[in-house]
Amino acid sequence: MRVMQVMAGAQNGGAEMFFERLTGALQETAIEQKVVIRKDPARALRLSQAGIKASQLPFGGRLDIYTPFGLRCINKHFNPDVVLTWMNRASRMMPRTTGVHVARLGGFYDLKYYRDCDHLVGNTRGIVDYLVEQGWPADRVHYLPNFVAVADVPPVPRASLNTPDGVPLLLSMGRLHANKAFDVLIEAMVEVKDTHLWIAGEGPERLSLETLAYNRGVDDRVRFLGWRQDISALLRACDVYVCPSRHEPLGNVVIEGWAAGKPVVSAASQGPTELITHGENGLLVPVDDAQGLAAALNDVLSEPDTVERLSAGGMSSYQQLFTKESVVEQYLSFFRHVTGAA
Numbered sequence: 001m002r003v004m005q006v007m008a009g010a011q012n013g014g015a016e017m018f019f020e021r022l023t024g025a026l027q028e029t030a031i032e033q034k035v036v037i038r039k040d041p042a043r044a045l046r047l048s049q050a051g052i053k054a055s056q057l058p059f060g061g062r063l064d065i066y067t068p069f070g071l072r073c074i075n076k077h078f079n080p081d082v083v084l085t086w087m088n089r090a091s092r093m094m095p096r097t098t099g100v101h102v103a104r105l106g107g108f109y110d111l112k113y114y115r116d117c118d119h120l121v122g123n124t125r126g127i128v129d130y131l132v133e134q135g136w137p138a139d140r141v142h143y144l145p146n147f148v149a150v151a152d153v154p155p156v157p158r159a160s161l162n163t164p165d166g167v168p169l170l171l172s173m174g175r176l177h178a179n180k181a182f183d184v185l186i187e188a189m190v191e192v193k194d195t196h197l198w199i200a201g202e203g204p205e206r207l208s209l210e211t212l213a214y215n216r217g218v219d220d221r222v223r224f225l226g227w228r229q230d231i232s233a234l235l236r237a238c239d240v241y242v243c244p245s246r247h248e249p250l251g252n253v254v255i256e257g258w259a260a261g262k263p264v265v266s267a268a269s270q271g272p273t274e275l276i277t278h279g280e281n282g283l284l285v286p287v288d289d290a291q292g293l294a295a296a297l298n299d300v301l302s303e304p305d306t307v308e309r310l311s312a313g314g315m316s317s318y319q320q321l322f323t324k325e326s327v328v329e330q331y332l333s334f335f336r337h338v339t340g341a342a
Contacts, residue, residue, distance in 0.1 A: 001031050001335055004080035004099060006071065008038045008059035008089040012202070012227045013175065014252045015106045016043075018123075018146045019086055024050035025147075025328045031335070034078040036071065059089055068095050075099065081339045088113040100338045104144075107249040111136070119338055124250050126270050144334060146252050147327035148318075150259040155237035156230060161198065161223050168195040168301045171238035171262075173231070173253050174245070176203030176224075181267060183209060184290050185244040189218040191294035195301065197242075200225040200234055235260035239307075240300055245269045246287050254282065255322045258314030263307050265296045281313035 005023055009016040020043065023035055027050055035052050037043055038059040047054045055074055057067045072095045075083065080099040085091040091103040092113040103114050104121040108130050114120060119140045122128040131141045158165055170192075174180040182199055186209060189197055199209075199222065206224060213219040228234060235241065241257030243266035251271035257264040264282040266272040267289075276282035283300065285292040300306050335341075 002078065002080045003031050003335060004034045004075060004078055004083045006036045006090040006094055007086045009087060011040055015087060020046060023047060023052055025324055027051050029332060034074060036074060059093065067093050071095055072097055082335050091117060102338060124271055124274055126274055127249060142334060144330055145322055145327055147322050147324045148256045148259050149324050150235055150256060151232040153232050153236060156233045163196050163223060169238045170195060170197045170240050170242050171234055172242045173200040176201050176205040176209060178205060179245060179247040181244040181246045183212055184288055184293060185242060186213050186216060186218060186222060187290035188294040188297065189222060190216050192297045197222045198225055200228045202227045235262060238262060240265060243272055244293060248272055251275055255318060258318040261311050261315055263300050263310035264314055265300060281317045282310055
């Protein structure tokens with residue numbers, strides 16, 4: 001089986017990180033891969049360390065004629081059975097050539113970018129339902145989840161981030177964008193006393209979030225970490241993982257929290273609501289409800305039995321549905337299905 005994967009995403013992001021994990025995992029199987037990425041030396045180096053030599057193309061705007069030409073040449077030379085494009089730009093720029101064209105969507109995207117695709121993959125059942133509602137034939141829409149792998153590494157030393165030992169520590173991760181609702185989490189910190197918060201991510205809202213933390217008097221307990229590659233070590237260091245997002249199609253971070261054995265508290269946006277059963281493998285609070293989020297966090301931090309129950313429930317969900325072995329086998333089965341090799 002020959003699979004050509006095409007990713008034109010940003011330097012950082014949940015889909016981009018999963019792309020790297022999946023390509024690395026497929027490299028360990030009998031699949032023969034050709035990987036094409038937007039020019040990104042750091043990503044190319046990480047892929048190289050997993051034994052994958054990636055071709056790099058510009059993936060520019062509408063006037064970029066070089067990228068479609070390059071994709072056509074790579075496709076003709078490699079002659080794949082499956083072409084897997086990730087999200088809008090890669091799917092739009094991939095010429096109609098050889099191989100079954102599958103596009104993977106991690107959100108509720110405009111389907112004009114996917115007109116030339118043979119099959120669509122959604123990483124949540126909500127996205128799959130959306131695709132069918134938008135008119136795609138149900139037999140050409142497929143659910144394939146993400147997997148996460150939290151490494152058994154030492155936790156990030158708290159002192160390295162000016163955080164005292166012995167205090168409860170919350171962790172949240174994501175792009176500093178309004179959709180992620182870090183403003184709500186900072187507001188909640190006013191009522192979550194004697195607790196520190198690490199926010200790992202970067203984006204256009206950083207200055208306003210730092211200003212909010214200062215104005216609300218919690219800046220001495222909130223640390224903005226920027227983009228980090230040591231996700232496993234951050235998760236090992238925290239006591240509770242928090243996902244405050246207003247809009248979160250999947251909530252990959254929820255699964256990462258589960259895999260690290262941490263209790264998860266999340267706003268009830270699309271993806272987390274699909275993943276979390278309230279009180280069993282996490283706690284859900286209304287979107288944009290700082291008081292409700294604070295109350296849920298205080299409950300978890302003050303109740304060891306709740307921590308144990310939610311952590312065990314999250315780990316069980318992870319092991320049943322989102323391990324590397326389970327998801328890779330689903331992808332292999334899917335490739336066989338769409339090529340008629342099953």
